[in-house]
Amino acid sequence: VPPGLALGPGGEFDLIRSFFGRDGSVVPPGVRVGPGDDCAIVVGDGIALSTDMSVEGVHFRREWLSAEEIGYRSTAAALSDLAAVAARPIGALVSLGIPVGDTPELARQLTLGVHRALDVAGGVLLGGDITRTTGPLVVDVAVVGEATVPVLRTGSRVGDELWVTGTLGGAGVALRAWLAGTEPADQARAAFAAPVPRVREARWLAERELMNALIDISDGLAGDATHLAFAAGVAIELEADAIPLHPALAAMADPPETAVHLALTGGEDFELCFSAPVGRVDALEPEFVREHAVALTRVGRVVEGQGVWIRDTRGGVRPLATAGYQHFETSF
């Protein structure tokens, strides 16, 4: 405890504290005790929990995103794990490590983004912790939802189709641009800065009992399909032609193979990937698209074996390297 970090009564973040328990928010069902006591208390049949830590310089840079966007994106990434089991979001607990060189205003801006992501998903801030750090900004988000009948990673069966929501590779294109020292196009930047956790889409699909297994795409489709295959002891065969490419990929000058590679390994698209019995999804796909304005695309199938394979445009099938986007990290 460096002496310079000791403080008098109250602490500099007391104003932020009052901001956390925002008046006027609609409290979703299941919150028995909100922020302000030693614990929040939630009720529900099957409480889903996950945590996701975002660190400046590893997951984002402040040259790329505003503080409000950092708060939004960190929270949206965590909420995507609730979508990945088809849970209904209840809320989040958010820990902020604020660098010593920053003012409390940084915490306030981050919190604006946290609230925006929770508003989008239908949850509230249940609690948290704000502390100083001598290092980079840290945002750790623990999300809380209700999943009466969770859809897990384990249920894929040989013969199932593999589907994804939305388009892939947008966030990867933005990242590639920033790392090359250029500014990404608006669409790609938005894919990275403002992903929408697919909580409503996942619940819509779960209510119709369409899915045998479900995961969100946070490491890239290649990596997350590998998780699905491993969890069920099966193989997954992807169709290169079928991968739904983000518009930003189509706008690139690179050869088509590069676009598909980025879509498979770019990571952090936060779309859904699920397996479903043959023919079940086709009939409902138009209604899904109408309801959510999000694409739904069959990208492959579940076969006997292990690992993830890709069938290219010339009909050849080759094993896919399982490496998705990695931050020196493991999540469990």
Next chain:
Amino acid sequence: VPPGLALGPGGEFDLIRSFFGRDGSVVPPGVRVGPGDDCAIVVGDGIALSTDMSVEGVHFRREWLSAEEIGYRSTAAALSDLAAVAARPIGALVSLGIPVGDTPELARQLTLGVHRALDVAGGVLLGGDITRTTGPLVVDVAVVGEATVPVLRTGSRVGDELWVTGTLGGAGVALRAWLAGTEPADQARAAFAAPVPRVREARWLAERELMNALIDISDGLAGDATHLAFAAGVAIELEADAIPLHPALAAMADPPETAVHLALTGGEDFELCFSAPVGRVDALEPEFVREHAVALTRVGRVVEGQGVWIRDTRGGVRPLATAGYQHFETSF
């Protein structure tokens, strides 16, 4: 995303991942889905949740504690928030920010300590996230428990007695020694490095319906009594003579006033502080001490007014500065 932080298949922490889902642990009631999927799923009537972030250089230093002790202490501190609402621990989700200069062995050592704290409290590791950071070590722990009838901060009534478990000031003595460049005595060091979250004690008291309001002592009794007073719109009067001093305080050469001051403001003792109707606790105190081998001491009473006051040995009553131990921090 610094290029040096990108990794190939698997990631360096994959071994740790397998360690997290430790075989042979006794899974407590209420865990429907453990680690390994996108979310853990717990069930129970009233799920209590809290989060607590510990940062190297702010909450601890590596010269003071081993990695295993850092993992233990960070988890015990978070579990103390479950004790503070009389919840039964179910488990924790733990996010680790591992400095780039450290090996995965650091994560393994931290996790040993996390498991030890969970074993003490009766919970299991439900999930987490490990990432690299260019800054100091960060351990963020989200705890999960069942609190069917939580005891909150708000229930104190004028006329109640105020009680604390254990003794106070031990962790503060250790901190003072380290900050002065000396090594603390064993007893004081243990108070800082190995606090026992009072989850069993809190549940014992709650089952006997002894408490009107409850908090854990993480900011120092002065600060936490202030929280209780504010939450109920009452004042609290402490008896200077009654404060149970940690043995390490008795061993100091300082005047008695300094010992009492450290016991009131030292912070991070993680004992319980609760208000109870007059006379209810006395009858059960011997049984409590026999059962838990932890002291139970009446330290004051709830009166009309606001704030926290202290009655000194000469009978004078003065307002107590509310500043407890602060890390530039707010928790909510």
